Amino acid sequence: MSARYLLRAITNPVKGNLIKCGHVSSPMQQLYHIQRRSIADSASKPWMLFSAICLERLPTLSTTSSEFEQNYGKMLKTEEVEKSSLSDHELRFREDEKILKTQKEGVKEEEETARKTTAEFEDLWEAEFNSFQFPSQLTADKKGDTRSLQRKCDAKLILLAKQKLGSKEFWILPQGVHQQGESMRETAERVLRELCGEEINGIFLGNAPCGFYKYKYPPNHENVGAKVFFFKAHHRTGNVSSKSEDLIDFSWLTKQEIADKTPSEYFKAIDQFIVDL
Secondary structure, three states: OOOHHHHHHHOOOOOOOOOOOOOOOHHHHHHHHHHHHHHHHHHHHHOOOEEEEEEEEEOOOOOOHHHHHHHHHHHHHHHHHHHHHOHHHHHHHHHHHHHHHHOOOOOOOOOOOOOOHHHHHHHHHHHHHHHOOOOOOOOOOOOHOOOOOOOOOOOOEEEEEEEEEEOEEEEEOOOOOOEEEEEEHHHHHHHHHHOOOOOOEEOOOOOOOOOEEEEEOOOOOOOOOOEEEEEEEEEEEEEOOOOOOOEEEEEEEEEHHHHOOOOOOOHHHOOOOHHHH
């Protein structure tokens, strides 16, 4: 009977009472009780809820075409030339060819043609085009101004904020604490307004979050940790103008630039819903 009781005490240390039998509990049993207390403490602590905004400025210029796109464009252009009717300029060009041919043959026309030929017009247009200097970079790109919306106009940019989490500063998507009575989207709209100022406007895409991330606080904190719900929005007008103490700095960055600035685990979470064009 005593052997059966001892076996039950070893296999189920919660029900078995080895202390009363005069034995010292093993390290595994002590670890088991510590873990149970830790789980119970965690269950009694609430999570803090945050809403974060993935505010995207879409490209304002077309990107450089890939080799496949260039070949496809040439094919469409060739097909269009072969199937299309002649334009007024092309008809005039043919008329000029006929006039030039008669002049070479020595045939004099009744009226002297003093107008410019299509070839002369094309030479003028080409000279004007060659005199126009296309800037290879915008001013914001030359200066390296990451706060400007006028940078990398051929790429998608995302607003990144430098905020203080605990005692450290991190580059993250703008986020703020959820308040009682708000929906998570309403929290995101309020955070964008309070953190980034009244001048910036965005169009939120739906009421459901596009992503989720959580992290834990130190054990002595009154909350278990933070749960962050991400909401996607498209930039409409304006730029960050806030003087909020919660916003240390901000930047408009590409996906690759965000990967270089944010913590690796954090980027893994937001990489799932950031589509690079």
